[in-house]
Amino acid sequence: MDSTIFILALLDGVSYAALVFLVSVGLSLIFSVLRIVNVAHGSLYAYGAYVAATLSLAVAPISPWLTFPALLVASVAVGVVVGGVMERFLLRPVYGREDVLQLLITFAVFMIMDNLQRLIWGVQPIFASTPLKLLPNVSVLGVSYTSYQVILLPAVALLTVLGLRYFLRHTLAGAVILAVTEDREAATAIGVDARRVFLVTFMIGASLAALGGALASPTTSLVPGMGADMIVLSFAVAATAGLGQIEGAAVTALMIGIARAFVIYLQPEFEVLVPYLIMVLVLLIRPMGLFGVDKVRKI
Amino acid sequence: MSAPLLQARGLEIRFGGVVAADGVDLDVIEGENLAIIGPNGAGKTTFLNISTGYLKPLAGTVTFLGQDITRLPPRAITRLGIARAFQIPQLFLEQTVMENMMIAAAARSGETSGWRRLLDRPEREEMLRLLDSVGVAAFAERRAHELPEGQRKLVDIALALALKPRLLLMDEPTSGVASSEKMGVMDILVAALAREKVSSVFVEHDMDMVERYAHRVAVWSSGRIQTVGPPAQVLGDPEVRQRVIGI
Amino acid sequence: MQAPAQTSGSGLRLAIVLGLVALAAIVPILLPSWATLITLVAAKGVVVLGVIILLQAGQVSFGHAMYFAVGAYAVAFWGRHMGPGDLILYLLLGSAAATLFGAVIGLFVVRYREIFFGMLNLAFSMVLWSLLEKLYHYTNGADGIRVVRPTIAGIAFQPETFQYALLYVTLVIAVVASYVAQRYLDSPLGHMLRAIKSNETRLEYLGVSARRVLLIGYVLSAFLCGLGGALVAVAQQIATPEFGYWTKSGEFVFIAILGGSSSALGAFAGSAVFEIVRFYAAAKLANTWQLILGVVLIAIIMFAPNGLVGILNRNRRNAEARR
Ligand SMILES: Nc1ncnc2c1ncn2[C@@H]1O[C@H](COP(=O)(O)OP(=O)(O)O)[C@@H](O)[C@H]1O
Ligand SMILES: [Mg+2]
Numbered sequence: 001m002d003s004t005i006f007i008l009a010l011l012d013g014v015s016y017a018a019l020v021f022l023v024s025v026g027l028s029l030i031f032s033v034l035r036i037v038n039v040a041h042g043s044l045y046a047y048g049a050y051v052a053a054t055l056s057l058a059v060a061p062i063s064p065w066l067t068f069p070a071l072l073v074a075s076v077a078v079g080v081v082v083g084g085v086m087e088r089f090l091l092r093p094v095y096g097r098e099d100v101l102q103l104l105i106t107f108a109v110f111m112i113m114d115n116l117q118r119l120i121w122g123v124q125p126i127f128a129s130t131p132l133k134l135l136p137n138v139s140v141l142g143v144s145y146t147s148y149q150v151i152l153l154p155a156v157a158l159l160t161v162l163g164l165r166y167f168l169r170h171t172l173a174g175a176v177i178l179a180v181t182e183d184r185e186a187a188t189a190i191g192v193d194a195r196r197v198f199l200v201t202f203m204i205g206a207s208l209a210a211l212g213g214a215l216a217s218p219t220t221s222l223v224p225g226m227g228a229d230m231i232v233l234s235f236a237v238a239a240t241a242g243l244g245q246i247e248g249a250a251v252t253a254l255m256i257g258i259a260r261a262f263v264i265y266l267q268p269e270f271e272v273l274v275p276y277l278i279m280v281l282v283l284l285i286r287p288m289g290l291f292g293v294d295k296v297r298k299i
Numbered sequence: 300m301s302a303p304l305l306q307a308r309g310l311e312i313r314f315g316g317v318v319a320a321d322g323v324d325l326d327v328i329e330g331e332n333l334a335i336i337g338p339n340g341a342g343k344t345t346f347l348n349i350s351t352g353y354l355k356p357l358a359g360t361v362t363f364l365g366q367d368i369t370r371l372p373p374r375a376i377t378r379l380g381i382a383r384a385f386q387i388p389q390l391f392l393e394q395t396v397m398e399n400m401m402i403a404a405a406a407r408s409g410e411t412s413g414w415r416r417l418l419d420r421p422e423r424e425e426m427l428r429l430l431d432s433v434g435v436a437a438f439a440e441r442r443a444h445e446l447p448e449g450q451r452k453l454v455d456i457a458l459a460l461a462l463k464p465r466l467l468l469m470d471e472p473t474s475g476v477a478s479s480e481k482m483g484v485m486d487i488l489v490a491a492l493a494r495e496k497v498s499s500v501f502v503e504h505d506m507d508m509v510e511r512y513a514h515r516v517a518v519w520s521s522g523r524i525q526t527v528g529p530p531a532q533v534l535g536d537p538e539v540r541q542r543v544i545g546i
Numbered sequence: 547m548q549a550p551a552q553t554s555g556s557g558l559r560l561a562i563v564l565g566l567v568a569l570a571a572i573v574p575i576l577l578p579s580w581a582t583l584i585t586l587v588a589a590k591g592v593v594v595l596g597v598i599i600l601l602q603a604g605q606v607s608f609g610h611a612m613y614f615a616v617g618a619y620a621v622a623f624w625g626r627h628m629g630p631g632d633l634i635l636y637l638l639l640g641s642a643a644a645t646l647f648g649a650v651i652g653l654f655v656v657r658y659r660e661i662f663f664g665m666l667n668l669a670f671s672m673v674l675w676s677l678l679e680k681l682y683h684y685t686n687g688a689d690g691i692r693v694v695r696p697t698i699a700g701i702a703f704q705p706e707t708f709q710y711a712l713l714y715v716t717l718v719i720a721v722v723a724s725y726v727a728q729r730y731l732d733s734p735l736g737h738m739l740r741a742i743k744s745n746e747t748r749l750e751y752l753g754v755s756a757r758r759v760l761l762i763g764y765v766l767s768a769f770l771c772g773l774g775g776a777l778v779a780v781a782q783q784i785a786t787p788e789f790g791y792w793t794k795s796g797e798f799v800f801i802a803i804l805g806g807s808s809s810a811l812g813a814f815a816g817s818a819v820f821e822i823v824r825f826y827a828a829a830k831l832a833n834t835w836q837l838i839l840g841v842v843l844i845a846i847i848m849f850a851p852n853g854l855v856g857i858l859n860r861n862r863r864n865a866e867a868r869r
Contacts, residue, residue, distance in 0.1 A: 037664070090844065093848060094848070097847075100799065101847050103606060103799075104799060104843060105843075105844060105847055107799070108839075108840040108844045109840065109844075110840075111839060111840035111843070112836075112837050112840035112841065115833075115834060115837035115840070116837065118833070119833060119834070119837075228793060232672055232792055235665055235668060236665075236669060239661075239662065239665045239669075269680040269681070270680065272672070272676035272679070272680065273676045273677070273680075276669040276670075276672045276676075277673065279665070279666075279669045280669050280670065280673070283658070283669075284654060287657065287662060298387075299344075299348070299353065299385055299386070299389060351751070353747075372750065373747075373751050374751070374753050374754060374755055377751055377752060378753040383751055389745050389747050389748035389751065390744075390748065391741040391744045391745050391748065391749075392744045392745065393740065393744045394740060394741065394744070401734075401737070402734065402738060402749075402752065403752050405737075405738075406749075406753050407753070413733065414733060415733065415734075416732045416733060417733060417734045417737045459751075462753065
């Protein structure tokens with residue numbers, strides 16, 4: 001393969017990895033604190049995208065630059081409202097019940113959101129690429145690429161890694177979340193309000209998924225089914241990395257994103273296969289994921 | 300005295316900074332009841348975990364009947380004849396006590412496939428008698444999670460006994476059992492062990508129990524064995540009394 | 547599934563089952579449009595039975611639609627390459643293919659538990675799904691492969707009579723499968739499977755290999771899913787990649803919980819409600835049936851955690867308490 005295609009694949013991979021990372025780190029965060037796999041996580045991604053597109057299309061006539069704040073507003077709004085409602089009214093009543101019931105609640109939310117999405121936005125593809133076009137192209141080793149995809153997206157992902165690290169390790173709220181993650185009973189015993197931690201964590205995780213969607217919206221056409229595809233992909237990344245691993249999720253997203261991009265250029269029909277094959281291979285060798293740690297139950 | 304049944308040599312294990320086994324050597328002799336005493340966190344449970352393959356030591360070996368079992372998984376060691384009762388009872392909480400026992404019986408027979416219903420197996424009478432002997436036959440048809448802690452503990456011991464082991468390891472068998480009943484339970488247990496020719500190791504905090512039922516005592520402290528010997532001698536040692544028993 | 551119910555309960559249960567089977571056999575004679583619907587209910591009930599077996603071990607597979615798809619495609623490939631066959635051959639093919647698949651994949655996944663078990667199954671199913679979708683040359687991609695109407699035990703039926711013949715074969719299979727599943731769960735292996743859910747450590751300390759126990763349950767569940775998949779492919783006369791997509795796996799788990807994962811009856815009760823709601827909602831409320839099912843699922847989990855069968859038992863207990 002010639003070097004142009006090589007660089008193109010690399011850049012495709014990096015920009016895609018940035019988006020996937022945002023979604024999977026949200027999933028991972030929610031899992032490590034609440035011990036729930038949020039099947040509706042992909043729907044939050046899709047809603048982030050659709051709301052962002054709707055908002056951008058509305059504000060673009062006023063000033064195209066307003067589309068950038070629109071992306072941010074859309075993600076926080078979706079994360080806080082949808083995520084908040086989901087945690088407070090649907091998940092909270094089933095904490096302590098069997099895992100499968102908690103899982104199925106999120107599956108039910110997925111079904112409902114998927115259906116509502118079709119009712120609200122229809123099934124025709126939606127395009128809202130204003131933010132992508134506003135920023136200039138850059139040349140990377142002789143290959144021209146949108147700076148939105150190769151600079152802005154990776155920058156946001158990197159900021160998220162650093163931001164989450166700082167938040168969890170250097171702020172009180174972060175320390176409280178970590179304490180609940182480590183040992184829920186002990187944390188509750190010393191007076192931590194686990195319910196608030198759950199709510200806040202879920203909103204943060206949901207906002208990250210929505211942010212992934214909002215940032216993706218200028219780069220792709222929005223279609224039904226985008227959420228269903230994204231959830232399994234972000235599962236794959238989160239599990240391959242090891243659940244609860246922030247930096248691990250970033251590295252894994254990069255690995256999977258780049259591998260996928262190369263496969264698209266070489267053998268496009270196997271694109272969808274890549275993340276799952278990587279996940280299967282990694283988990284067979286390291287059951288706790290690439291960066292996960294093993295724990296022995298006390299008996 | 301005959302050859303050792305179980306032999307531990309140079310066991311070492313660490314958890315982060317905590318050294319839970321630091322050169323542990325111990326023999327369990329055929330036919331004896333060996334008590335293990337020592338403060339909380341001394342590494343008593345860890346020793347049982349290593350001896351049954353739940354944890355792998357960083358160094359050292361465990362042999363049982365002359366065979367190296369250090370790297371075997373718990374199920375293989377169990378099949379060789381070591382059964383275990385736990386500090387925290389390990390039961391099948393959603394099943395009835397009788398179902399718990401019958402699973403053990405089916406496991407013992409090795410006939411774990413086949414069409415016959417579990418509860419139609421021939422060992423039912425035997426399991427009921429076993430439950431009766433530790434005083435929990437009345438709970439046979441109750442689901443295990445409905446039982447109070449003390450009774451769970453007894454069922455846990457019965458599960459281990461159901462396997463008809465050569466060696467029974469018991470982690471604080473009478474903690475959780477009402478103090479008025481401790482003696483009765485131990486009487487029955489020790490009699491059953493003698494009758495079935497089962498050797499045993501039991502971790503115990505109650506020195507009266509140790510004095511009464513143990514043939515030998517091993518004193519644990521910070522991952523090491525301080526002394527091993529007959530109860531009268533060990534429990535009479537002022538240093539042991541002060542550092543381990545705290546009186 | 548419950549420990550063998552005490553005598554009066556099991557008599558009542560038998561009566562309920564026989565009544566329902568008779569109903570399922572007779573209703574379509576009066577309402578021909580229901581013949582295929584009830585066939586689908588029973589066939590998917592067999593699949594859900596497979597999912598319920600794993601739920602007994604506390605394991606949720608979010609990938610079991612893969613065995614459903616394997617069963618369906620085994621039938622479809624035969625029809626495509628070897629020409630029309632017989633239903634009995636199809637059922638053998640579908641269930642054998644799924645069993646084989648289940649044994650191979652099972653060897654890997656039974657080393658994992660809970661979320662990792664669920665995700666590995668999901669990953670394997672997504673691999674299969676993308677192959678079915680992308681290997682257009684062999685699979686017709688998203689369009690799927692048509693399944694030609696088979697003979698049944700050598701007899702070629704007309705379409706109108708075929709749907710009844712298929713219905714009755716499916717009902718018989720559903721009854722036999724339920725009995726086998728129940729007997730399995732009452733056997734030592736079945737009890738050990740449930741023991742994995744509550745305390746795998748103790749199981750190992752009884753000298754039992756939990757992996758082996760789970761593998762046997764897993765293969766049995768793959769078998770049931772493949773059998774159901776073959777039946778559905780014949781009933782709907784098509785196999786598509788969508789049969790193996792993760793949302794289909796989720797649907798099967800959903801139906802298991804909807805009906806009540808503690809009994810074979812639950813598999814069919816859940817399947818009946820699910821398919822009937824979908825059948826009518828898809829006709830009258832084409833745009834919102836999925837939303838309705840989602841709401842139903844949440845309501846069931848919040849207010850009837852033991853599923854439809856749980857509601858039934860509760861009513862019976864209340865009635866007995868009043869007497
Ligand atoms: N699986 C484990 N992971 C981390 N630390 C452990 C583990 N098991 C035991 N420990 C530590 O090892 C030490 C010995 O524990 P244990 O053997 O349970 O003591 P004992 O039974 O004598 O009270 C304790 O400090 C305990 O916290
Ligand atoms: Mg201990």
